Amino acid sequence: MFFEDTIAAIATPPGKGGIGIVRISGERALEIGKKIFVFPEGKKTDFKNRYLHYGWAIDEDNILIDEVLFSYMQAPHSYTAEDVVEVHCHGGIIPLTKILKTIISKGARLAQPGEFTKRAFINGRIDLVQAEAVMDLINAESDRLARISLSQIEGGLSVRIRDMRGRLLNLMARIEVTIDYPEEDIDEMITKDIKNEVDDIVKSIQHLLKTAKQGKLIRQGVKAVIIGRTNVGKSSLLNALTKEDRAIVTEIPGTTRDTIEDMINIRGIPVRIVDTAGIRETIDKIEKIGIERSKENIITADLLITVLDASEELTSEDLEVLTYIKDKKAIVILNKTDKPNLLTEKYVKEKLGFDVPVAHTSLTLGQGIEIVEDMIYNMFFEGDIRIGDDIMITNLRHQEALMGAENSLMGVVDGLNKQMPPDIIAIDIRDALDSLGAITGESVTDDLIDKIFSEFCLGK
Ligand SMILES: Nc1nc2c(ncn2[C@@H]2O[C@H](COP(=O)(O)OP(=O)(O)OP(=O)(O)O)[C@@H](O)[C@H]2O)c(=O)[nH]1
Ligand SMILES: [Mg+2]
Secondary structure, eight states, X not given: OOOOSXXXXXXXXXXXXXXXEEEEXXXXXXXXXXXXXXXXXXXXXXXXXXXXXXXXXXOTTSOEEEEEEEEEEOTTSSSSSSOEEEEEEEESHXXXXXXXXXXXXXXXXXXXXXXXXXXXXXXXXXXXXXXXXXXXXXXXXXXXXXXXXXXXXXXXXHHHHHHHHHHHHHHHHHHHHHHTSTTSOOOHHHHHHHHHHHHHHHHHHHHHHHHHHHHHHHHHOEEEEEEXXXXXXXXXXXXXXXXXXOSOOOSSTXXXXXXXXXXXEETTEEEEEEEOOOOOOOOOHHHHHHHHHHHHHHHHOSEEEEEEETTSOOOHHHHHHHHHTTTSOEEEEEEOTTSOOXXXXXXXXXXXXXXXXXXXEBTTTTBSHHHHHHHHHHHHHOSSSOTTOOOOOOOHHHHHHHHHHHXXXXXXXXXXXXXXXXXXXXXXXXXXXXXXXXXXXXTOOHHHHHHHHHTSOTTO
């Protein structure tokens, strides 16, 4: 595809910064760029591909706007695979908007959100997975998501999808040969071959789908809610995990009346940690509302961290709190180990009637916090997914497309088992091809492409 117009936008975020960049892409990028740029007097006057040129940006009346660096990247070796010019000026709103305005007045059009990346995709420099990963990397707030996104930009996931598509295309070719002779059924040997190959591809898809659950957690983070009766050390735990004096801690029961939230990062995983008002019977109106909020948070939690005071007997309130963790992912913390302890892990588990990870802490002495962090991490990231595997599904659209492909391939196996005619089998293979192609962008509608790129930020 070929774009007729040349687009421009400010590529750096709004606000003040050391530098700001205006980007131009398209056939006329250099021609337009030249019109707003002058070399210092007496200096050379040609533009070299992939060099930074020092000079000045000027407006329509030839009045200086700013001191700038000007770069020119000739097609196809640029972000969009078109001719690209970048003007690096001082990062202030006035020079940036003046430069952009002048560029527009010289014939460029203001770019839509994501339009540069969309061009990179339509010009075939990157596929849809890579384009979406660019946005994920920009939006990533955790190390882990950034790494996975980067691996997708490098093409790790695309290669796997393309490999599966290639194999399905081969199968398609083999089946199509038989369609030409409709009187014949698919040969038994070929049937077996196809089944094996399809089985293998289904396994690869299932492996990717397994990563999607964790991918979602990595993308959205985990919501961990600290619960317990009053005065057991919930706010002390929040402070220990955030390494800040986030919540007020006193010896007065009922200190925390509202929920307090903070984001922490446990080994690259974003965790939203919520401290709640201690659960007890109260006539205090404000505290009552706080306790209601505690209970609402229990419902939406991905993980409940139940704190008990190990130096005291279990109270009826503790027992009430323990009932909340029955059908949830939970860990129990026996706090105040610096005092003489009355509660043991064994006793608590007996009371609970099921197994749960238990950590021992003394939050005043700062003991046991790392163990709690390990437990939180392990609750979500242990098992059959290799830690550090960067090829993961973090995008719901990809997940749904994979599920679609899996479904169609199941249909292929089913059809073969039932000795369906080859043209019926071919329909399911074609569907699976389309589903996989939707991930990389080989088979997507223009509407979907527009929708995906419209969610990008301006100037990207
Ligand atoms: N000895 C000892 N005291 C602790 C420990 N952890 C917390 N405390 C004390 O227990 C009291 C209550 O701590 P908080 O963290 O405010 O307890 P909470 O569960 O948030 O209490 P509410 O907000 O009232 O529900 C404070 O006086 C803390 O200093 C511990 O490990 N050992
Ligand atoms: Mg508290």
